[in-house]
Amino acid sequence: MTPQQARLECRNGLVAPTAGMAAGFTQCNMISLPKDWAWDFLLYAQRNPKPCPVLDVTEAGRFDTALASGADLRTDLPLYRIWRDGKLAEEVSDATDAWAEHPDLVTFLIGCSFTFETPLLEAGIEIRHITQGCNVPMYSTNRACRPAGRLQGPMVVSMRPIPADRVADAVTITGRYPGVHGAPVHIGDPASLGITDLARPDFGDPVEIRDGEVPVFWACGVTPQAAVMASRVPFAITHAPGHMFVTDIPDSRWHV
Amino acid sequence: MTPQQARLECRNGLVAPTAGMAAGFTQCNMISLPKDWAWDFLLYAQRNPKPCPVLDVTEAGRFDTALASGADLRTDLPLYRIWRDGKLAEEVSDATDAWAEHPDLVTFLIGCSFTFETPLLEAGIEIRHITQGCNVPMYSTNRACRPAGRLQGPMVVSMRPIPADRVADAVTITGRYPGVHGAPVHIGDPASLGITDLARPDFGDPVEIRDGEVPVFWACGVTPQAAVMASRVPFAITHAPGHMFVTDIPDSRWHV
CATH class of the missing domain: 3.40.1640.10 (PSTPO5379-like)
Structure with missing residues (x-):
């Protein structure tokens, strides 16, 4: 298409x-x-x-x-x-x-961040939400954006589970795309982002996380919608x- | 300091x-x-x-x-x-x-672009205007910026002469700094940027260009001043x- x-x-x-x-x-x-x-x-x-x-x-x-x-x-x-x-x-x-x-x-x-999914796939890194045919899971975080005028709100992130031995590759590949969110903002430890349950995203659909995979979080363009709400x-x-x-x-x- | x-x-x-x-x-x-x-x-x-x-x-x-x-x-x-x-x-x-x-x-x-001069120097690439103790040479070009509201004007570039066998290194190094102009916008052939005489920059000072060196042009933050004028x-x-x-x-x- x-x-x-x-x-x-x-x-x-x-x-x-x-x-x-x-x-x-x-x-x-x-x-x-x-x-x-x-x-x-x-x-x-x-x-x-x-x-x-x-x-x-x-x-x-x-x-x-x-x-x-x-x-x-x-x-x-x-x-x-x-x-x-x-x-x-x-x-x-x-x-x-x-x-x-x-x-x-x-x-x-x-x-x-869909922009860097193609090079991730080309590098042999599975994108779980594409495999599952659903929407990427997204989460509001406890990280405040820097306010501007009347606008403030939290950063929203998207999450992709990545095998532990490919996380560094995922960082390197996506880091070369700073115009479309670039490198992850957070790797592992969802609790320290204020995310209590990966199975219940604030936006999109949950995806399976398998043994040996680490949840990797990228800054997400749904962040403006969080600012609209906040x-x-x-x-x-x-x-x-x-x-x-x-x-x-x-x-x-x-x-x- | x-x-x-x-x-x-x-x-x-x-x-x-x-x-x-x-x-x-x-x-x-x-x-x-x-x-x-x-x-x-x-x-x-x-x-x-x-x-x-x-x-x-x-x-x-x-x-x-x-x-x-x-x-x-x-x-x-x-x-x-x-x-x-x-x-x-x-x-x-x-x-x-x-x-x-x-x-x-x-x-x-x-x-x-001064930001990427340190990594260039660390890679053994001489920065001529630092060697000469003068200002970097800058030139107005025939490339129009994309207008916005009442603002329009040409792109201004800075120029550094680079040995031909280090130009690719200079591209690779500076390309990793997209937040401070990033990779060159033009390499060699100043005439096609509308620059008729490298010895007479529009801003800053002229620098020596030696045999075997190529003039390499980076987008320059003096561009807003050109917009103010235009x-x-x-x-x-x-x-x-x-x-x-x-x-x-x-x-x-x-x-x-």
Whole structure:
């Protein structure tokens, strides 16, 4: 499936996690905010680049992006979340009506760790949530992001179980992709991140952790949604966790 | 010399290029703009991360930074430039008076290629402008940055002559520092960047290029000053090229 085909499928109603879809092309987290909140958010992202690496920002009121030719950000993601006063109001597969409520939305596209899953797979490192055909597990942590203006909140992480003898390889490989979360922020010991039960993620689905595997945690682009909740942002549209925007940009763009 | 000592020397009147000063600690480009211009600038930086990697942003009207304990951004750089309506109005070693003209200045600290000069030297690659005891040569190019709001302008590059058999090493080493300009943007052939005479840089000093050496060009944090000129920004305070802000952050922070 090409990125264009993936976006068209979503526009035509496909609702599914996008892990593994159009492999080799960059997927993005999305958050749209009224222009009045755009400065606070861009500053929040600058101050928290591991969870919030910004890959593109639209002009206010626009829904096109330099990352994907012909895309419409209102319809081309498989599933959206509409937030009101910091609370999840609804999930929709087409955000056109919600978008129309605010004529000056500024949309931020944020790097996603799915980007480095292809090189991990190529190195023979299994990605459990792809094997299981489910969404990646994500957890809120006890690590506060550095605040900016009215925005504050915890860092959210994604977790992949990695065999102990491949953890160093996973660090080395993902560390070469700083634009899409880069190296893990934490390896092993979920309790010290404030995670009490790996089987009950805050977002996404639980995955099996086998003997000899270590839970490895990467900063996650759902962190802005945690900030929306913690900061009671009046209005926001985001992707639903794991249901990303598929761009035309090859993953190799972010390799250093 | 520690970073604290370097800043204190500047505060007490030292005026000198900072290359090689407090080696191993991150130096920054600086630009202060009235708050009304802050969004345009942060977006310009996001859209042009090679020349404008933002390492910190102050609160409006503040002159402290998370990068350097006890620093005062109005006095702790060796030399400042004051810009009015896109023109260089004056150079001063103390910007306190200029700062007082606008109570809401937002200051951006931007990564500097001096950060990767230490690992280059450690790899046995000579840095000619350090050897010659002068400022690094910098050039405006024919490469336009991606505009943002009212801001547009060319990319500025710094140049280091590198022996042909070490160019690949220089790419590999600097590429691991994406937060401070990263890998070169251009190697050899200055004419195709629109540079007609390497002996006449637009900023800084010319350096000798020996037989067997290739001019290697890195994106440069003077790029915001080129945008100030090209966009006729009403008011700005910047560092003078080569006269950077010395932080407490070890260069290794930016290594991936």
